[in-house]
Amino acid sequence: xxxxxxxxxxxxxxxxxxxxxxxxxxxxxxxxxxxxxxxxxxxxxxxxxxxxxxxxxxxxxxxxxxxxxxxxxxxxxxxxxxxxxxxxxxxxxxxxxxxxxxxxxxxxxxxxxxxxxxxxxxxxxxxxxxxxxxxxxxxxxxxxxxxxxxxxxxxxxxxxxxxxxxxxxxxxxxxxxxxxxxxxxxxxxxxxxxxxxxxxxxxxxxxxxxxxxxxxxxxxxxxxxxxxxxxxxxxxxxxxxxxxxxxxx
Amino acid sequence: xxxxxxxxxxxxxxxxxxxxxxxxxxxxxxxxxxxxxxxxxxxxxxxxxxxxxxxxxxxxxxxxxxxxxxxxxxxxxxxxxxxxxxxxxxxxxxxxxxxxxxxxxxxxxxxxxxxxxxxxxxxxxxxxxxxxxxxxxxxxxxxxxxxxxxxxxxxxxxxxxxxxxxxxxxxxxxxxxxxxxxxxxxxxxxxxxxxxxxxxxxxxxxxxxxxxxxxxxxxxxxxxxxxxxxxxxxxxxxxxxxxxxxxxxxxxxxxxxxxxxxxxxxxxxxxxxxxxxxxxxxxxxxxxxxxxxxxxxxxxxxxxxxxxxxxxxx
Numbered sequence: 254x255x256x257x258x259x260x261x262x263x264x265x266x267x268x269x270x271x272x273x274x275x276x277x278x279x280x281x282x283x284x285x286x287x288x289x290x291x292x293x294x295x296x297x298x299x300x301x302x303x304x305x306x307x308x309x310x311x312x313x314x315x316x317x318x319x320x321x322x323x324x325x326x327x328x329x330x331x332x333x334x335x336x337x338x339x340x341x342x343x344x345x346x347x348x349x350x351x352x353x354x355x356x357x358x359x360x361x362x363x364x365x366x367x368x369x370x371x372x373x374x375x376x377x378x379x380x381x382x383x384x385x386x387x388x389x390x391x392x393x394x395x396x397x398x399x400x401x402x403x404x405x406x407x408x409x410x411x412x413x414x415x416x417x418x419x420x421x422x423x424x425x426x427x428x429x430x431x432x433x434x435x436x437x438x439x440x441x442x443x444x445x446x447x448x449x450x451x452x453x454x455x456x457x458x459x460x461x462x463x464x465x466x467x468x469x470x471x472x473x474x475x476x477x478x479x480x481x482x483x484x485x486x487x488x489x490x491x492x493x494x495x496x497x498x499x500x501x502x
Numbered sequence: 503x504x505x506x507x508x509x510x511x512x513x514x515x516x517x518x519x520x521x522x523x524x525x526x527x528x529x530x531x532x533x534x535x536x537x538x539x540x541x542x543x544x545x546x547x548x549x550x551x552x553x554x555x556x557x558x559x560x561x562x563x564x565x566x567x568x569x570x571x572x573x574x575x576x577x578x579x580x581x582x583x584x585x586x587x588x589x590x591x592x593x594x595x596x597x598x599x600x601x602x603x604x605x606x607x608x609x610x611x612x613x614x615x616x617x618x619x620x621x622x623x624x625x626x627x628x629x630x631x632x633x634x635x636x637x638x639x640x641x642x643x644x645x646x647x648x649x650x651x652x653x654x655x656x657x658x659x660x661x662x663x664x665x666x667x668x669x670x671x672x673x674x675x676x677x678x679x680x681x682x683x684x685x686x687x688x689x690x691x692x693x694x695x696x697x698x699x700x701x702x703x704x705x706x707x708x709x710x711x712x713x714x715x716x717x718x719x720x721x722x723x724x725x726x727x728x729x730x731x732x733x734x735x736x737x738x739x740x741x742x743x744x745x746x747x748x749x750x751x752x753x754x755x756x757x758x759x760x761x762x763x764x765x766x767x768x769x770x771x772x773x774x775x776x777x778x779x780x781x782x783x784x785x786x787x788x789x790x791x792x793x794x795x796x797x798x799x800x801x802x803x804x805x806x807x808x809x810x811x812x813x814x815x816x
């Protein structure tokens with residue numbers, strides 16, 4: 254396998270507790286820390302490990318978004334990716350359009366594997382990888398916790414509700430990552446310097462000839478329903494009696 | 503005319519409760535005619551169970567040897583082959599539905615509504631974003647098929663009492679062989695299933711080891727409860743990932759949830775906010791879990807839990 258394509262989405266850092274704007278027009282993301290979507294970081298780490306085992310030659314990181322996403326691509330290059338592609342878009346793209354952008358890049362790059370996070374932690378859609386596999390007419394292995402490359406195929410262990418499912422997919426394929434797949438490496442300062450010299454191409458969605466899909470429209474935002482604050486009991490006897498009062502014991 | 507196709511989730515011969523919850527969500531759409539598709543190698547028993555659920559008018563039984571293990575790449579083209587005439591196609595937001603439904607949406611060339619938590623109209627829904635820190639109202643195009651997953655924790659199972667007709671149909675679709683099932687490594691447990699248990703006991707990082715998790719299992723057994731864990735406990739290797747409760751694990755809605763040694767990170771709270779009663783046991787009185795707990799007990803879990811277990815007769 255020559256190439257692995259990895260998606261890196263720029264999202265609000267997972268440590269930031271986002272709040273809904275008081276007028277319900279969206280969530281407040283002004284001035285908050287932005288990072289690589291954590292599941293995408295795991296995808297990149299896995300791609301780098303596959304390359305380091307000699308099972309791939311080049312790791313290409315891709316982001317779709319505003320020019321600000323160059324920051325996340327540079328971080329990806331510092332982690333060890335060989336080159337980066339930014340597909341510019343002023344607005345957030347919907348999952349199907351995102352999948353179409355990757356499909357168009359696949360035509361150009363001909364990767365043996367596309368590694369994506371299982372979901373982005375902003376819109377929590379969990380769609381793009383599966384949609385890409387669908388329109389590419391290739392296998393998908395979602396929620397991966399282990400990936401073994403075996404020549405023309407990959408054996409993937411998937412985190413499913415009842416345990417772990419092992420499937421085998423012919424390559425090329427789309428694999429989406431779950432949390433336990435690996436622990437991403439830290440970026441070292443010399444690597445950040447080196448990353449500045451690596452190739453970062455900028456394209457537009459138009460350049461790729463991608464048709465924008467009909468989005469699911471967001472028409473209003475609200476904070477989640479609050480739970481009422483409860484009572485503090487002093488000891489186990491108090492706990493047991495409170496549970497009995499509620500008919501739970 | 504609103505016509506909804508719900509994709510049944512099942513294991514071998516038993517329908518998964520997520521199916522009855524997805525039907526419940528579909529039934530919230532006014533004047534909807536609801537059909538359920540059962541893909542299986544032999545769906546006789548599952549089709550009968552589904553036909554007995556309320557709100558269902560027709561069950562489509564699609565038997566095919568290739569449907570023995572329900573791989574998304576194999577099932578999706580079959581869903582698309584029968585999609586004509588339906589305004590909506592729903593599946594559960596379980597790993598089964600999350601894997602399958604976007605592939606269906608991709609083949610149909612539409613975006614998906616993920617994790618419906620409330621129905622406001624035939625094309626208007628509420629869904630959680632940012633790990634549940636915000637709820638967004640979304641509108642799907644009325645010109646297109648609505649493909650959606652249902653956040654099962656937001657819905658009660660539709661009641662029994664249905665008597666739908668069952669049609670065995672054959673579906674013409676090219677089924678790929680590029681994806682092959684190898685094996686399922688299931689955690690073997692006699693305890694109630696975490697996703698559907700009426701009571702759940704969960705342990706967090708404060709348990710400090712997998713050996714110490716024994717006291718959680720013992721309390722759960724005394725209560726007849728399922729067992730869960732925080733992401734921190736999973737990350738630390740105390741328990742397997744399928745026990746993880748939270749935005750990146752399982753989203754559950756038991757009648758009673760007991761969080762032991764769990765601080766209450768937002769991503770964990772997202773997974774339990776629909777629980778009936780939340781009990782928190784933690785030594786840190788400032789732990790965020792107490793902000794959402796209905797009943798809190800501050801103290802050392804290693805003395806409280808065995809005492810609690812003895813008190814409930816375990």
